[in-house]
Amino acid sequence: MKKIVLIRHGQSIYNQENRFTGWTDVDLSEKGYQEAKKAAEILKKHDYNFDIAFTSLLKRAIKTLHIILEDLDHLWIPEYKTWHLNERFYGALQGLNKAETAEKYGAEQVYKWRRDPDEEPPQVTKDDERYPGNDSRYHNLSPEQLPLSENLTDTIARVLPFWNESIVPAISKNEKVIISAHGNSLRALIKYLDHLSNEEVTALEIPTGSPLVYELDDDLKKIRHYYLE
Numbered sequence: 001m002k003k004i005v006l007i008r009h010g011q012s013i014y015n016q017e018n019r020f021t022g023w024t025d026v027d028l029s030e031k032g033y034q035e036a037k038k039a040a041e042i043l044k045k046h047d048y049n050f051d052i053a054f055t056s057l058l059k060r061a062i063k064t065l066h067i068i069l070e071d072l073d074h075l076w077i078p079e080y081k082t083w084h085l086n087e088r089f090y091g092a093l094q095g096l097n098k099a100e101t102a103e104k105y106g107a108e109q110v111y112k113w114r115r116d117p118d119e120e121p122p123q124v125t126k127d128d129e130r131y132p133g134n135d136s137r138y139h140n141l142s143p144e145q146l147p148l149s150e151n152l153t154d155t156i157a158r159v160l161p162f163w164n165e166s167i168v169p170a171i172s173k174n175e176k177v178i179i180s181a182h183g184n185s186l187r188a189l190i191k192y193l194d195h196l197s198n199e200e201v202t203a204l205e206i207p208t209g210s211p212l213v214y215e216l217d218d219d220l221k222k223i224r225h226y227y228l229e
């Protein structure tokens with residue numbers, strides 16, 4: 001039996017301010033740091049350690065991972081950072097307050113933008129500073145890979161190839177894997193691992209800073225999952 005740990009980063013400053021975040025590289029809030037420390041304490045209590053880590057290109061996920069690895073005295077393990085694990089790119093909604101946006105466009109429309117797997121949020125234009133083509137960290141992405149906006153279906157389409165090509169080989173070699181990522185990149189992965197329908201994934205909410213264990217069989221099919229406490 002194989003075990004992997006998924007963790008959504010601790011609360012970010014935009015989570016705290018109730019803003020659409022996406023690929024905006026905001027830091028953890030003070031509460032987010034505390035959540036990451038708590039996650040480390042829980043993992044330590046249950047004797048978890050890791051051989052390899054995967055995270056996004058965004059500091060809230062990277063710092064959550066580092067806080068955990070530091071407290072487990074495992075900062076030395078190989079660590080792969082990839083845009084494939086980034087949060088869903090929220091397009092022109094990034095930075096806007098969620099409550100104000102609901103007042104402007106209606107709660108139903110905002111709910112669809114947030115949770116309907118096939119509803120695409122408004123796009124950014126290429127001259128917008130939020131467009132990833134204007135950020136040097138994404139210089140190696142092809143024009144087709146650079147999003148103007150993403151729905152969950154688009155996010156799944158870039159998370160799963162990375163899962164199959166980079167994470168599955170590590171798990172298959174019995175390496176102990178931790179993935180520090182985001183609400184929607186983890187939702188994408190969990191939809192796949194749990195065979196969730198679009199309706200089921202719409203209802204799935206992943207708490208910040210809570211280590212989530214997936215037990216997988218030798219064919220990497222899910223046996224069960226649970227949050228560590």
Ligand SMILES: O=C(O)[C@@H](CO)OP(=O)(O)O
Nearest residue numbers: 019020021022087114183
């Ligand atoms: O703003 C975001 O990027 C995400 C995660 O915080 O929000 P939501 O839960 O609306 O998808």
